[in-house]
Amino acid sequence: MNDCLFCKIAAGEIPSGKIYEDERFLAFLDIMPINPGHALLIPKNHSRNMLETDEATLRELMPLVAKLARAVMTVVGANGINIGINNEPAAGQVVFHTHIHIIPRFSGDGYRMWGGKEYEEGEEKALAEKIATEVETGLRTR
Ligand code: AMP
Ligand code: ZN
Numbered sequence: 817m818n819d820c821l822f823c824k825i826a827a828g829e830i831p832s833g834k835i836y837e838d839e840r841f842l843a844f845l846d847i848m849p850i851n852p853g854h855a856l857l858i859p860k861n862h863s864r865n866m867l868e869t870d871e872a873t874l875r876e877l878m879p880l881v882a883k884l885a886r887a888v889m890t891v892v893g894a895n896g897i898n899i900g901i902n903n904e905p906a907a908g909q910v911v912f913h914t915h916i917h918i919i920p921r922f923s924g925d926g927y928r929m930w931g932g933k934e935y936e937e938g939e940e941k942a943l944a945e946k947i948a949t950e951v952e953t954g955l956r957t958r
Contacts, residue, residue: 820862820912820913821911821913822856822858822862822911822913822915823862823913825842825844825858826842826858826860832844832845833845835855835884835887835888836857836880836884839860840859840860840861840873840876841857841858841859841860841876841877841880842857842858842860843855843856843857843858843880843884843918844856846917850917850919850927851892851894851919851920851921851922851925852892852920853888853891853892853894853920854917854918854919854920855884855888855917855918856915856916856917856918857877857880857881857884857915857916857918858913858914858915858916859873859877859914861873862913863913863914864912864913864914865901865902865903865904865909865912865914866901866903866914867903867904868914869914877916881899881916881918884918885897885899885918888918888920889920892920894920894921894922895921895922895923896920896921896922896923897918897919897920897921898917898919898921899916899917899918899919900916900917900919901914901915901916901917902917
């Protein structure tokens with residue numbers, strides 16, 4: 817993982833605006849913030865993205881996300897906060913080391929959420945059944 821930017825940040829080889837660190841996790845400010853206070857939380861152990869992160873790490877992440885989110889909101893006086901994880905290029909991932917975006921939001925900051933599409937007749941039900949089956953298979957084989 818010598819070429820991984822966030823591994824280098826985790827190792828202290830590249831400086832960052834650190835806001836939290838323990839043995840397994842590091843959080844620092846995003847260098848190009850959507851709003852000031854925009855932070856990234858990473859497991860120090862390298863994995864490409866959330867889809868390839870072990871379950872124990874995933875379980876530890878969420879309470880930490882909430883803690884950091886509350887601190888960021890308090891300090892920047894945000895009205896809300898978005899938590900985001902981009903997995904793979906099609907979903908906007910550009911740094912391939914698992915990271916969670918903690919993005920403070922302000923009423924009227926001008927950002928919009930994604931728009932929604934409508935399903936064709938019957939498409940939603942058929943898709944839900946297919947995915948439910950796949951989820952069951954995944955749960956059986958993990
Ligand atoms: P993603 O699109 O989810 O892969 O997001 C990667 C994020 O990493 C972007 O929001 C970048 O602004 C941020 N980023 C890239 N390089 C650095 C860096 N050296 N320090 C802090 N954040 C960075
Ligand atoms: Zn890495």
